[in-house]
Amino acid sequence: MTSLVRKVAAACLGAGLLASSLAACAADAWPTRPIRVVVGYSAGGAVDLIARTVGQQLAAQLGQPVIVDNKPGAGTNIAVKSVTGAAPDGYTLMLAANALAVNPSLFKPAPYDLAKDITPVSLVGRVPVVFATREDGELKSLAQLVTAAKGRPNALSLATPGNGSTPHLAMELFAHTAGIQLRHVPYKGGSQALTDTIGGHTEIVAVNALEAAPLAKAGKLRVLAVMSPERSGVLPNVPTVAESGYPGFEASVWYGFFGPAGLPQPIVAKLHEAVQKAIESREVREQLAAAGGIPLPGPTAQFDKLIKSEAARYGQLIREAGIQPD
Structure with a gap:
């Protein structure tokens, strides 16, 4: 290796280490100001109530206010666009439901690209x-x-x-x-x-x-x-679809946090840990139970896998049934 090549390699390595160090320092300092959680539905609905309950727990853990920002309209596409267009700094998130995975197939042209425009953080629960x-x-x-x-x-x-x-x-x-x-x-x-x-x-x-x-x-x-895999706590005497003769059938409304593409992994990890602790709190569990739902703790990869599988499942259904948005 020539002297010039060695110098270039050392400089590149140094730049990479510097970038990694800066990212780690930024994650350690985060958050230093309020966090905005976008909800694609009106205030008072199930997603809004769960966002506010989880937000209170996140604020207590992270030491910064968590502000819920309701942006209803266009089947939640307005809300999603406000997040995918935000800076990937951990200060703009969204509590999304199934529409996140459905809309790229339902609307033409697709309003966003799940593979390129979002960073999954954590599931919260399902109803x-x-x-x-x-x-x-x-x-x-x-x-x-x-x-x-x-x-x-x-x-x-x-x-x-x-x-x-x-x-x-x-x-x-x-x-x-x-x-x-x-x-x-x-x-x-x-x-x-x-x-x-x-x-x-x-x-x-x-x-x-x-x-x-x-x-x-x-x-x-x-x-x-x-339509959940198990009976609902608020309707304990009602059988599931699976129990009624259709084993394996399941269709639920799920909730999960995501941020814009490029959200640094150290911030994703910190957010995920905070959401997991929030899910374990009495307040969040009671709010989910009141909605007939259950918490869904688990790794970020679990949410990423769910988004992809739901997008594939409902995308095929939308194409075959010719479903159009309102």
């Missing part, structure tokens, strides 16, 4: 989607729903919070699994879908457990099945 009907309706079980749908293809009306929503996609997945056709009636949110089902305007509704449980307890709604 099951449920099938329900009005309490005095004719359908008493999921088996009866399937039998009725096979006898009258595309006649039974099923309300959801909207085209491309997680309950809509869960309904399409189940219909494909069971070999039935249901007539989809999309609404602008779960509240009106539930109201019209209770009122008899639609026969079935697919929503998350958080929205269905209070109406079921009030005697207005009969929940036929939950």
